[in-house]
Amino acid sequence: MSSQPMSELQVQWRTVIEATLDRWLDDPEGPAPRLQEAMRYAVLGGGKRIRPILAMASAMTIGHPPDTALVPGCAVELIHAYSLIHDDLPAMDDDALRRGKPTVHVAYDEATAILAGDALQTLAFEVIGSEGDYSAPTRVRMLQILSRASGQAGMVGGQAIDLGSVGQSLSLEDLQRMHRCKTGALIEASISLGALAAESADEAQIAALRSYGRALGLAFQVQDDLLDIEGATDTIGKPQGSDAARNKPTYPACLGIDGTRDHLRSLQEQAVSALAVFGRSADPLRQIADFVVTRTH
Amino acid sequence: MSSQPMSELQVQWRTVIEATLDRWLDDPEGPAPRLQEAMRYAVLGGGKRIRPILAMASAMTIGHPPDTALVPGCAVELIHAYSLIHDDLPAMDDDALRRGKPTVHVAYDEATAILAGDALQTLAFEVIGSEGDYSAPTRVRMLQILSRASGQAGMVGGQAIDLGSVGQSLSLEDLQRMHRCKTGALIEASISLGALAAESADEAQIAALRSYGRALGLAFQVQDDLLDIEGATDTIGKPQGSDAARNKPTYPACLGIDGTRDHLRSLQEQAVSALAVFGRSADPLRQIADFVVTRTH
Numbered sequence: 001m002s003s004q005p006m007s008e009l010q011v012q013w014r015t016v017i018e019a020t021l022d023r024w025l026d027d028p029e030g031p032a033p034r035l036q037e038a039m040r041y042a043v044l045g046g047g048k049r050i051r052p053i054l055a056m057a058s059a060m061t062i063g064h065p066p067d068t069a070l071v072p073g074c075a076v077e078l079i080h081a082y083s084l085i086h087d088d089l090p091a092m093d094d095d096a097l098r099r100g101k102p103t104v105h106v107a108y109d110e111a112t113a114i115l116a117g118d119a120l121q122t123l124a125f126e127v128i129g130s131e132g133d134y135s136a137p138t139r140v141r142m143l144q145i146l147s148r149a150s151g152q153a154g155m156v157g158g159q160a161i162d163l164g165s166v167g168q169s170l171s172l173e174d175l176q177r178m179h180r181c182k183t184g185a186l187i188e189a190s191i192s193l194g195a196l197a198a199e200s201a202d203e204a205q206i207a208a209l210r211s212y213g214r215a216l217g218l219a220f221q222v223q224d225d226l227l228d229i230e231g232a233t234d235t236i237g238k239p240q241g242s243d244a245a246r247n248k249p250t251y252p253a254c255l256g257i258d259g260t261r262d263h264l265r266s267l268q269e270q271a272v273s274a275l276a277v278f279g280r281s282a283d284p285l286r287q288i289a290d291f292v293v294t295r296t297h
Numbered sequence: 298m299s300s301q302p303m304s305e306l307q308v309q310w311r312t313v314i315e316a317t318l319d320r321w322l323d324d325p326e327g328p329a330p331r332l333q334e335a336m337r338y339a340v341l342g343g344g345k346r347i348r349p350i351l352a353m354a355s356a357m358t359i360g361h362p363p364d365t366a367l368v369p370g371c372a373v374e375l376i377h378a379y380s381l382i383h384d385d386l387p388a389m390d391d392d393a394l395r396r397g398k399p400t401v402h403v404a405y406d407e408a409t410a411i412l413a414g415d416a417l418q419t420l421a422f423e424v425i426g427s428e429g430d431y432s433a434p435t436r437v438r439m440l441q442i443l444s445r446a447s448g449q450a451g452m453v454g455g456q457a458i459d460l461g462s463v464g465q466s467l468s469l470e471d472l473q474r475m476h477r478c479k480t481g482a483l484i485e486a487s488i489s490l491g492a493l494a495a496e497s498a499d500e501a502q503i504a505a506l507r508s509y510g511r512a513l514g515l516a517f518q519v520q521d522d523l524l525d526i527e528g529a530t531d532t533i534g535k536p537q538g539s540d541a542a543r544n545k546p547t548y549p550a551c552l553g554i555d556g557t558r559d560h561l562r563s564l565q566e567q568a569v570s571a572l573a574v575f576g577r578s579a580d581p582l583r584q585i586a587d588f589v590v591t592r593t594h
Contacts, residue, residue, distance in 0.1 A: 030449055031478050032457035039449065086415060091407035110388035114411065115457050118383060118418065122448030125422045129440035136433035143426035143440060151419030152327055152336065160329035160412050181328050 158182025455479025
């Protein structure tokens with residue numbers, strides 16, 4: 001897989017993100033070594049780490065060092081990793097490949113994949129309660145944001161809408177609603193958590209960051225749909241055209257390819273213009289918005 | 298199913314527990330109504346509610362009103378409910394009946410069952426962060442206890458050991474270790490959370506309650522194994538002998554039936570003697586220990 005960098009931040013911070021996740025997933029006293037191995041297999045050694053990087057870029061935007069947001073950012077990454085394991089299961093999308101490697105239920109077995117996803121979700125909440133140096137009220141607000149974004153009103157709700165929409169043609173509004181839950185909620189949460197971790201953002205800054213996050217989350221999904229049509233398996237790590245083959249509603253099905261490209265550009269502009277209230281400190285977030293429309297995987 | 302009461306507390310508090318769970322599971326704005334329906338189906342209208350009742354009895358033991366512990370107790374119940382949904386899946390225990398009703402993947406479908414379990418786990422953490430009237434440091438400690446008890450070092454780890462032990466004969470020590478994770482961790486957490494919710498327990502009281510919880514958690518599983526052999530489907534709500542048929546290691550397989558009954562009595566005595574430091578305020582916990590050895594479902 002190619003390794004086009006998302007931003008300078010990704011190049012600089014990837015190692016510390018990997019090391020943090022590695023440390024959290026290393027429990028020599030753990031009662032079930034095979035389960036732990038499957039959790040490590042799912043989380044480590046792959047992925048763009050866009051969620052922790054967004055959290056870190058968000059903290060920088062309001063003038064704090066990026067590692068202020070390392071813990072909540074990596075917690076979101078654990079939620080994302082668990083959702084991919086469960087999404088890939090035979091009863092869900094039934095995918096055999098993820099990031100060019102066999103999916104967890106293929107590399108291990110289905111029961112282990114279900115449990116590894118379950119335990120990764122728990123771990124995300126455990127680290128919010130215990131890792132890093134945050135005040136108790138900040139931890140509680142992180143818990144509120146992460147749980148709302150992850151559950152039935154957020155990511156899991158979006159997956160349920162997605163499942164129910166196979167074979168249906170959705171309006172652009174319904175498609176946006178699905179993606180706002182399924183992918184957008186965690187992207188927005190990453191950005192909110194990054195601002196919260198810094199403990200000094202004001203209301204206007206938070207509102208601006210949330211607008212950015214909302215547009216970026218949708219842009220990310222729109223580009224995913226384009227890559228699903230245009231990309232090749234070796235670049236995106238899953239079979240090309242797999243969403244269309246499964247008869248899932250997509251942006252190109254809804255808007256056509258040219259319309260989808262226009263929509264992507266408009267979302268990118270929305271994301272970038274939301275950052276106008278910030279100076280150069282928001283450059284990492286601007287870079288990420290550029291990456292989202294130009295990425296090839 | 299018969300409705301032998303576990304304790305006076307169960308009779309008095311069941312309605313408020315049900316109403317609390319019902320309220321948490323009622324989100325008219327939720328994006329995925331069928332998912333929400335499956336979550337309600339799994340949680341409402343059945344179950345002994347032993348975990349919330351234990352939390353409430355624990356709060357009473359140290360002199361607080363039982364509803365002090367309603368929120369964390371019901372949060373544990375949500376974790377328990379999610380674990381049952383996932384345990385029953387075809388890739389796990391493949392059970393078609395639970396509490397005399399079709400299991401969630403039978404009543405709905407497998408994908409919905411996976412997602413309903415996922416969203417119930419999230420909801421458990423969401424309510425710890427937002428429901429009831431607790432200080433932020435108390436919420437953070439609740440989050441720590443609930444997450445450690447639920448994840449790879451607790452309940453999910455125990456389920457993984459359980460899966461890996463099918464067809465093997467375990468030593469009593471290994472069997473205890475598995476159950477201490479799989480069932481015991483949440484039972485102990487219920488009791489710790491009940492004490493914590495009251496915000497005034499001292500170290501000696503917490504240690505006594507944890508000893509009680511450890512013995513009770515094991516006793517509960519030992520009685521489950523006996524009921525699996527002795528009970529009838531219409532009483533326990535699942536086919537009799539299903540664990541033995543699946544070749545899972547059980548206490549009777551390890552100790553014989555008489556040895557298992559002796560072991561159960563000894564655990565009950567340990568549980569009750571741990572309560573010696575408390576006066577009459579621990580009577581609800583004593584009643585629950587009696588219930589565990591005499592229950593028929």
